[in-house]
């Protein structure tokens with residue numbers, strides 16, 4: 001959570017460990033992975049509208065991705081997954097390098113980023 005000096009919430013993210021049925025996973029997620037596939041779930045991520053566009057959302061995602069790398073070094077974490085709340089959010093996640101679980105279904109809100117892709121993603125953030 002990010003707050004002002006007066007403890008007003010500016011942005012937050014919630015995380016939980018999750019797993020993906022290997023049979024339902026895209027091949028890049030399922031390849032050489034256990035069943036179910038261990039992953040880190042971004043439950044909620046939001047930035048107060050008056051602080052939008054300042055890079056706070058991207059900074060929170062950077063923190064989440066670094067957490068996934070750290071978790072994967074201690075216990076398996078194959079991917080970071082998120083369910084986009086709407087089409088705009090989906091575009092935002094795709095801009096950060098996340099992939100749709102089902103590219104053929106634009107109505108499917110679920111996206112993922114392989115932990116193995118995170119280093120390159122973080123480099124692209126600059």
Ligand SMILES: CC(C)(COP(=O)(O)OP(=O)(O)OC[C@H]1O[C@@H](n2cnc3c(N)ncnc32)[C@H](O)[C@@H]1OP(=O)(O)O)[C@@H](O)C(=O)NCCC(=O)NCCS
Pocket residue numbers: 044045046047048051052053054055056057058059082083084085086087088089091092095
């Ligand atoms: C999505 C959200 C987290 C972005 O937070 P933010 O702090 O404003 O994002 P950042 O400042 O890090 O990124 C802004 C960049 O993303 C772009 N962007 C913002 N919303 C976008 C969208 N819907 N689609 C594509 N790009 C978007 C901006 O144009 C800006 O680009 P620029 O850096 O080239 O100028 C915030 O708008 C939000 O809380 N939305 C409501 C909840 C939500 O959608 N959460 C996602 C969970 S599913």
